[in-house]
Amino acid sequence: QSALTQPASVSGSPGQSITISCTGTSSDVGGYNFVSWYQHHPGKAPKLMIYDVSHRPSGVSNRFSGSKSGNTASLTISGLQAEDEADYHCASYTSSRILDVFGTGTKVTVL
Amino acid sequence: QVQLQESGPGLVKPSQTLSLTCTVSGGSITSGSFYWSWLRLPAGKGLEWIGRIYTSGDTNYNPSLKSPVTISIDTSKNEFYVNLRSVTAADTAVYYCARGAVAGTYWYFDLWGRGTLVTVSS
Numbered sequence: 001q002s003a004l005t006q007p008a009s010v011s012g013s014p015g016q017s018i019t020i021s022c023t024g025t026s027s028d029v030g031g032y033n034f035v036s037w038y039q040h041h042p043g044k045a046p047k048l049m050i051y052d053v054s055h056r057p058s059g060v061s062n063r064f065s066g067s068k069s070g071n072t073a074s075l076t077i078s079g080l081q082a083e084d085e086a087d088y089h090c091a092s093y094t095s096s097r098i099l100d101v102f103g104t105g106t107k108v109t110v111l
Numbered sequence: 112q113v114q115l116q117e118s119g120p121g122l123v124k125p126s127q128t129l130s131l132t133c134t135v136s137g138g139s140i141t142s143g144s145f146y147w148s149w150l151r152l153p154a155g156k157g158l159e160w161i162g163r164i165y166t167s168g169d170t171n172y173n174p175s176l177k178s179p180v181t182i183s184i185d186t187s188k189n190e191f192y193v194n195l196r197s198v199t200a201a202d203t204a205v206y207y208c209a210r211g212a213v214a215g216t217y218w219y220f221d222l223w224g225r226g227t228l229v230t231v232s233s
Binding site for chain 1: 115150156157158159160171173174175207209214215216217219220221222223224225226
């Protein structure tokens with residue numbers, strides 16, 4: 001079971017929107033709506049930002065939104081802010097015995 | 112609020128056993144419908160799920176791990192543990208404990224520890 005593919009880095013200026021992709025297969029991202037996204041500021045605890053492809057937990061800013069098309073899920077951050085600079089990891093249920101597979105991680109830089 | 116904290120040796124020799132503890136504070140490890148997991152983040156790579164344990168003691172492990180792994184729980188201490196045997200340099204990573212909870216229609220990791228770096232080196 002290979003990791004889901006994410007771009008290594010994405011950058012944007014304050015106020016802009018950026019999108020992070022997460023590409024898997026029909027055995028994970030494409031086959032199930034169990035995709036999640038985690039924000040991770042190094043040295044801190046990761047934080048669940050999106051679950052079930054597009055749902056936000058209570059307390060997560062509505063600047064964060066998720067979607068999916070085929071085998072690719074996406075996380076969009078609108079109105080980019082300095083505090084959004086972090087690593088972002090996608091994850092998906094997989095029908096393999098691994099159960100949960102993660103992406104390769106994306107570093108978001110706010111210019 | 113509930114918090115998770117990893118602890119254990121930061122340096123382990125090759126072929127030895129990596130043992131970590133996750134202490135749950137601010138709430139009982141047995142309250143609610145959760146499972147308790149270990150994950151790791153090797154430098155330059157993505158997160159890797161290691162395994163999980165329910166308070167019943169039932170476990171699931173990532174079959175792709177090269178080092179044999181065991182996760183256990185001590186509800187009286189509000190702790191759960193991971194043991195990774197016969198480790199190699201490939202097991203060097205930041206190790207995280209996390210809580211799994213149902214959100215929507217599936218289980219997700221809704222609470223994490225800050226992680227602890229474990230280096231495998233002689």
